[in-house]
Every structure is written in C-alpha cells, then in structure tokens.
Amino acid sequence: xxxxxxxxxxxxxxxxxxxxxxxxxxxxxxxxxxxxxxxxxxxxxxxxxxxxxxxxxxxxxxxxxxxxxxxxxxxxxxxxxxxxxxxxxxxxxxxxxxxxxxxxxxxxxxxxxxxxxxxxxxxxxxxxxxxxxxxxxxxxxxxxxxxxxxxxxxxxxxxxxxxxxxxxxxxxxxxxxxxxxxxxxxxxxxxxxxxxxxxxxxxxxxxxxxxxxxxxxxxxxxxxxxxxxxxxxxxxxxxxxxxxxxxxxxxxxxxxxxxxxxxxxxxxxxxxxxx
Amino acid sequence: xxxxxxxxxxxxxxxxxxxxxxxxxxxxxxxxxxxxxxxxxxxxxxxxxxxxxxxxxxxxxxxxxxxxxxxxxxxxxxxxxxxxxxxxxxxxxxxxxxxxxxxxxxxxxxxxxxxxxxxxxxxxxxxxxxxxxxxxxxxxxxxxxxxxxxxxxxxxxxxxxxxxxxxxxxxxxxxxxxxxxxxxxxxxxxxxxxxxxxxxxxxxxxxxxxxxxxxxxxxxxxxxxxxxxxxxxxxxxxxxxxxxxxxxxxxxxxxxxxxxxxxxxxxxxxxxxxx
Numbered sequence: 001x002x003x004x005x006x007x008x009x010x011x012x013x014x015x016x017x018x019x020x021x022x023x024x025x026x027x028x029x030x031x032x033x034x035x036x037x038x039x040x041x042x043x044x045x046x047x048x049x050x051x052x053x054x055x056x057x058x059x060x061x062x063x064x065x066x067x068x069x070x071x072x073x074x075x076x077x078x079x080x081x082x083x084x085x086x087x088x089x090x091x092x093x094x095x096x097x098x099x100x101x102x103x104x105x106x107x108x109x110x111x112x113x114x115x116x117x118x119x120x121x122x123x124x125x126x127x128x129x130x131x132x133x134x135x136x137x138x139x140x141x142x143x144x145x146x147x148x149x150x151x152x153x154x155x156x157x158x159x160x161x162x163x164x165x166x167x168x169x170x171x172x173x174x175x176x177x178x179x180x181x182x183x184x185x186x187x188x189x190x191x192x193x194x195x196x197x198x199x200x201x202x203x204x205x206x207x208x209x210x211x212x213x214x215x216x217x218x219x220x221x222x223x224x225x226x227x228x229x230x231x232x233x234x235x236x237x238x239x240x241x242x243x244x245x246x247x248x249x250x251x252x253x254x255x256x257x258x259x260x261x262x263x264x265x266x267x268x269x270x271x272x273x274x275x
Numbered sequence: 276x277x278x279x280x281x282x283x284x285x286x287x288x289x290x291x292x293x294x295x296x297x298x299x300x301x302x303x304x305x306x307x308x309x310x311x312x313x314x315x316x317x318x319x320x321x322x323x324x325x326x327x328x329x330x331x332x333x334x335x336x337x338x339x340x341x342x343x344x345x346x347x348x349x350x351x352x353x354x355x356x357x358x359x360x361x362x363x364x365x366x367x368x369x370x371x372x373x374x375x376x377x378x379x380x381x382x383x384x385x386x387x388x389x390x391x392x393x394x395x396x397x398x399x400x401x402x403x404x405x406x407x408x409x410x411x412x413x414x415x416x417x418x419x420x421x422x423x424x425x426x427x428x429x430x431x432x433x434x435x436x437x438x439x440x441x442x443x444x445x446x447x448x449x450x451x452x453x454x455x456x457x458x459x460x461x462x463x464x465x466x467x468x469x470x471x472x473x474x475x476x477x478x479x480x481x482x483x484x485x486x487x488x489x490x491x492x493x494x495x496x497x498x499x500x501x502x503x504x505x506x507x508x509x510x511x512x513x514x515x516x517x518x519x520x521x522x523x524x525x526x527x528x529x530x531x532x533x534x535x536x537x538x539x540x541x542x543x544x545x546x547x548x549x550x
Contacts, residue, residue, distance in 0.1 A: 044351070047323055048322055048323070072356050072360075075355040075356050075359045075360070076319070076351035076352065076355035076356050077351065077355070078355070079354060079355045079358070079359050079374075080350040080351035080352070080353070080354045080355025080356070081347050081350050081351050081355070083354070084350045084354050084376055084378055084433075084441060085347075085350070085441075087376075087378055087379055088378055088435055088439050088440060088441055089439060091378065091381065091435055091439065092435075092438065092439020093439075096380065096381070097379070097380075098375070098379045098380045098417065099354075099375070099376065099378070099379045100373070100374070100375075100379075101359055101362075101374065103359055103362055103363055103366065103374070104362055104372070104373045104374045104375075105371065105372075105373045105426060106366065106371070142373065142426070145420065145424055149420055151380060151417070158359075160363055160366055160367075163367065164363050164364060164366065164367020164368075165363060166359060166360075166363055
C-alpha cells in the first residue's frame, strides 16, 4: 500500500496531473493520494481581493491568518478546483478515483486556538476565528473501506475542527499520519525539486539515500525546512512505514521513477532490519 | 431509504444547513443528500468578474454557457464551499457525512455537445468547449457501499463527461435518477417555496397532494417549470420511488415536516397500489 502526496506548487499543474494519472493507471498496489493546492489558493485569493495576512505567533512562527472568508477560498481551491480536476484526470485515465477532504467521514480532526495572540505588521494583536490549526487525530476507516473495494481515495486538507468548522492542517503531516496508521509500504512526497538537496539552489546536490539506522550525517547537513522533512520521514520509518521518498513531481513517470530509486529515499538499510 | 435534494438558492443558506443537520441527526433511515449551489456559484462568478453568458439553443432553450473557467468556478462553489461547509455542519450535528461530487467513483456520467450551434445576444454563434451537458448514466455502487457502512453521502453536481472533463448536469435530474435506481422510499425536494403552487406568486395556493394514478387535474393546472417537475415526479413514482415531496427548505424541521405531509406529496393512492 502506497501513500502518495502531490505538492500544491504551481510547477505541478494540470499537465503534471496527467503524468500522475497515466503512471497510477499502471500500478496494481492500493494507493491513497493526498494533494495540496497552495498555488491555486493564492491565485484565487488574489483574484478575490484577499491578500494574505501574515501573522507571527508568540513562538516566532510566521503563518497566514485564516479567517472564515479565507477558509472559504481554501475550500474552493483545494476541495473544489484542484480535487475535482485531479479526480477527473485520474478517472479519464482509468483510475477509480474518489475525491474527499479530510473533513469527510471524520478522516482527520484538528484543533485551533480560539483566541490567537500574535503580531501583525510588528503590532501585537488578539485575533479570533482563526481556521488554522494542528492535526489531532486521524481515522482511516473510510479510506480502508474504499481501498478494500477497489477505489483510489484522493484526499485534501482541510480537516474538521472540534466545533464543526474546517481547520487548515498541513498536508505533509496528514500524509505522514495516514501512512503510519495505514502501515504503508511506501510514502512518496512529490514536489518541484528532484528530492532533498544539500544546497537548495543546486538541483545537482541531491541526497540519494538516508539510512534511518544512522541518520546523523543527513541531519548534520540538513538546513531549515529540510530538517523538519528529514525528522518527519525518520519518525514515519521508525513507526513502521517501509520507506519515505522525496521525489520530483515534474517528470513524465513520477511514481515509477520514485519507486525505482530516483529522488531521496529514507529507509532502514537491509542489514539493520535483519538485526 | 430517502433521497433528499436541497436547492442551491440563496434562501437556504448556512442557517438552513443547521436546520437540516439537526433534523437529519434524528432520522435513522439511510439517507443520500444531494445539494445545489447556484447562489454561491453566481456570487463567486460575479466576484471573479465572470458575468453569465446566456445562450439560446437551436430548440429555443436559454442556458448559461459553461466554458472551462466557468466550470472551475462551479467546482469551487458547489464541490468546495457548499459541499464542505454542509458536510462540516452535518458532522458537527453527529451525522456521519461524506461529501462527494457526482464525478467521484463514477457516480454519474454526462454527455456534452463538442460543438454548440446557438445564439448569443441574438447573433448566431458556434461555441466549443461547453461544459454543460445531459446526464447519461448513474452508478450507485459507491453510494450503496457508503450507505451499507453507516455513512450519509452528500452529493453535488457536476458529473464526469466521457472525455474526462466535468459536465454541469441538473441536480434535480441527478436526484431523480439516483432515487429511482436506489428504489428510494421517498424523494424530497427542498426549495424556497412551500411546495408546488397553483399560482407561483401566491404561497397560499399550495397543491397538497397529486395522485400519481390520476394526475390529469394536477397537470392541467401546472404551468412552466412546474410541468417539468410534476412530470418528473410522476415518472419517478411510476418507476418505483415510494413518494416524491416538494417541500419548504426554509423552516425549522424541514425533513420531519415534509415526511409528515407538509408541502406537495406525489404518490399513488393506497387504493390504486393494492389493485
């Protein structure tokens, strides 16, 4: 069983979906697909005259403030346009796709802070009605039911908040949690880079493989957001996912390439597994 | 088993969803919910600077031209905002809702005309890439799987076209076809009127009941779009649906009210059934 996350950057657009669809049509293994939609979300927000409001949390993290109209735009971009265009492309290629958000069937529940103390443009603020949150629990029952009956679930954030409002949760985190609870053989992350790079500005600086038994050297060279990715991948392998691959979503047969070793593979080496 | 269609007019908004959610939470019968989204679609189109292009077909029918950007707006309004806000409201009320479009799992397939000869602003035109179409086939397998496992499917147009593009199909037609193939005990249509009216401008002119065994008098008084609705309801009853009710979606317990006889009920009278 594979969990495949397709990033929502502009570089993987409708042409990219066609590549994924053709590739998936030839794979017999059960698959859960998870996608982002950030490029479409930004474009829609801009067209609706809703520029991002960036806020800084008390811990110094900079995020986009998600009020109710912003959440509506997110629902429209992620669950409307991206999810249904992707499902249409997959179905046309013969993949028995079913599009869902993590709200549906209680797949994921998140939690938000009812009152958010933060800074906006350097000024302290107290904001209410934020729809950003953290993933709390996942329930794979609906996904298992669909997989057992030959469907390919195509899943997108948001999740459902405890009070019944949609909550913007991180798509990578959602993929990691689901891959773990479903005990996936592989978890593939596709984005607009060839994999994890030693130097983010140099696509030739690809890290081929990280051995989860001795990850120190990989962590020593990792920087910024890459540290988070490596740590999350190591955690997933630790908790039973066969391997995690960070791979290029812009190429012709992205899934086959990732499964055959292109990109960065994180796994325990065979020697360690047999110990 | 009930099939319930909630109209997409502005009068049934998020307040209305809360009423439906509370009402559904108390119903033990399996339910498929189908919703529209026309008010949200129009509002989004207006905000995106995409006014409707009205075209007249060779048969004289006036419809909205649905090019690819218009279809994207439809996906965003119907499958994004309306579907996921409704599912969130239902889940918060304890209903185990799963939001889907008719594209997902091959629920409905439609057909479009690749080349459309029509008139726009009185001038003859040949338009390509129209995403409006007619419903061809429905496949209730996914809905049955969900119903058998305790989920409440929440379904919206569009359907999938044969070439893999989304097709705008009529939500009432979709509800009728699914109620028929699922052999529903009841098919309830909720809109912003108390039911079928003899005089559309007079809400007191409600038709209480239409006997499907002798519909002549109802058809004699029906006018315009009401004729289409009455004929469709009669057809559904003819093909095995228990009863069709046209009822008010703006009231506090809309489903209970419709089931208890408020609105217009179309069915065979008991005497005829026992013949």
